[in-house]
Amino acid sequence: WQNNYGDWTFDTRRFPDPKAMVDELHSLGFKVMLWVVPYVASCGLKFISQIREDLNPSGNASKIFLRNEKGEPSIQEWWSGYSAMLDFTNPVDCEFLESQLRALMEEYGVDGFKFDGGSRTSYHPKRFVNGTPRDFHGGKYSPLKQNQAWLAFGSRFAYHEYKDTFKGGGKPTVQRLMDRGHRWEVDGINTIIPNSLVQGILGYPFICPDMIGGGEWSYNVKPGFHIDEELFIRMAQASVFFPMMQFSWAPWRVLSEESWKIVARFGRMHAEVAPEIIEIIKESAVTGEPVLRFMEYQFPGNGYEKVLDQYMVGDDILVCPIVTKGTFEKDVIIPEGEWVDELGNKFTKGIHRIPTPIERLPYFRKVK
Numbered sequence: 001w002q003n004n005y006g007d008w009t010f011d012t013r014r015f016p017d018p019k020a021m022v023d024e025l026h027s028l029g030f031k032v033m034l035w036v037v038p039y040v041a042s043c044g045l046k047f048i049s050q051i052r053e054d055l056n057p058s059g060n061a062s063k064i065f066l067r068n069e070k071g072e073p074s075i076q077e078w079w080s081g082y083s084a085m086l087d088f089t090n091p092v093d094c095e096f097l098e099s100q101l102r103a104l105m106e107e108y109g110v111d112g113f114k115f116d117g118g119s120r121t122s123y124h125p126k127r128f129v130n131g132t133p134r135d136f137h138g139g140k141y142s143p144l145k146q147n148q149a150w151l152a153f154g155s156r157f158a159y160h161e162y163k164d165t166f167k168g169g170g171k172p173t174v175q176r177l178m179d180r181g182h183r184w185e186v187d188g189i190n191t192i193i194p195n196s197l198v199q200g201i202l203g204y205p206f207i208c209p210d211m212i213g214g215g216e217w218s219y220n221v222k223p224g225f226h227i228d229e230e231l232f233i234r235m236a237q238a239s240v241f242f243p244m245m246q247f248s249w250a251p252w253r254v255l256s257e258e259s260w261k262i263v264a265r266f267g268r269m270h271a272e273v274a275p276e277i278i279e280i281i282k283e284s285a286v287t288g289e290p291v292l293r294f295m296e297y298q299f300p301g302n303g304y305e306k307v308l309d310q311y312m313v314g315d316d317i318l319v320c321p322i323v324t325k326g327t328f329e330k331d332v333i334i335p336e337g338e339w340v341d342e343l344g345n346k347f348t349k350g351i352h353r354i355p356t357p358i359e360r361l362p363y364f365r366k367v368k
Contacts, residue, residue: 005083006040008100010108022109032110033159036101037117038150039083040065064093066146078117088118088149098156112159118150161208161244169203172285174244176208179215182231182248188214189235189323194308196242200290206281207292211248212236212263229259230325230358236263237361238321240270241313243277243291262359269361280314299335307333316366322356330356338368 003011010018022032065073066085073084086093104110147166151173154160161174168175177195181187192209199207210216212235213227232255239245251263277291284291293312295304310320310332318339320332331353339347341354341364354362 001034004041005037005080008036008097008104018108026109031112031159033112033114033161034104034110035114035116037115038086038088038097039078039080039117040086041081041083064090064096087146088153089145094153097153101157112157113154114161115150115154116163118147118164165204170288172206174206174208175199175204176244176246177210179217180210181216182214182220182225182228184228184231184323184325187216189231189238192235192238193311193321193323196292197290197294197308197311200292201294201297203288205284205289205291206243208244208246209239209242211246212239212251213248213254215248227254228325229255233259233262233266233358234322236266238323240266240361241273241277241292241311241317241319241363243281245270265359266361276317277313283314295333295335302335304333304335318364318366320362320364322361328356328358329353330362332362332364334364337366339364340367 001010001015003009012018015021025032064086066076066087068074075082076085086097088094101113144166147164148168151162151165151168151171154162155171155173161176162168163176163178165171165173165175177192177199180189180191184190196207196209213232214235227249232251236245236251245267251260255263280291283289290297291313293314295307295310295312295318296302298312298315309323310318312318318335320330322330331351333351334347334349336349341347341362347364356362
């Protein structure tokens with residue numbers, strides 16, 4: 001949406017009337033969030049110097065940006081070239097970026113921001129990782145502290161999202177999984193449930209899975225890549241009972257009409273169960289318990305610790321997504337109590353083989 005990284009204004013070639021766009025999205029019931037990173041693209045130090053002098057609202061231009069041992073803005077390589085980096089352990093840098101983002105909220109009605117790119121230690125000045133430069137905040141710099149400061153900065157905004165945070169457990173922030181591949185195995189759909197369950201017990205309950213379809217874009221540019229519609233549908237199903245759902249591609253653009261209708265139905269299902277999920281989230285904010293839970297967490301001592309393809313949502317909802325290709329029957333493990341599936345069938349404790357056609361997401365509610 002930007003002209004360039006570090007230019008916190010809309011690219012009017014792509015968005016000729018941003019205010020009208022945001023107003024229309026609001027009228028349709030959406031909240032609008034923009035993707036931002038802590039990098040400022042450079043065309044050389046002169047460009048960086050101009051930003052320091054012209055845009056820093058406090059007048060403390062000389063203090064902005066991470067610095068090298070000479071006290072100059074450090075230009076670092078990241079996934080989109082070379083840029084200067086804002087220093088969120090420095091109140092001046094926080095003041096600077098907050099002023100840019102608040103201006104977008106006031107002028108265009110933007111509701112919040114996705115904060116990306118603040119996690120990888122490899123993007124930080126390598127000579128500072130193990131060293132202690134004389135002029136750099138008394139030698140207190142570390143990439144991990146920058147990561148924590150980036151997380152703290154974004155929590156100033158009611159609508160936000162993060163990924164790849166360090167020691168972010170127990171914070172009131174939405175933190176999603178790192179990018180998943182458009183694949184069944186390795187780093188694909190098979191990792192969504194186990195990784196999210198671990199995230200919950202580590203103290204990150206406000207979970208968003210990666211984008212449906214997979215957010216790891218590097219797979220999408222390889223020769224011979226094609227979208228697996230079965231995989232896309234199963235990723236959507238796996239995400240229905242998460243606190244959030246996201247899409248990497250607009251389903252109606254990349255799927256057949258039949259597949260798109262299936263995905264749309266599960267998007268509507270997410271909206272239908274949202275009030276229940278929100279109540280569980282409110283409880284989690286008080287107790288610290290995960291929103292999504294291992295079966296062994298909820299029913300300890302039953303040998304469920306290796307069950308990684310189904311999960312509990314709160315105390316009474318059991319979700320059993322399909323995460324393997326061509327699986328149209330599934331053995332589901334029902335814990336103690338009496339349960340009813342989404343079709344009205346009753347179940348008691350044990351292993352039950354059930355049909356799982358492509359249009360079905362099996363889930364169960366505890367009734368006793």
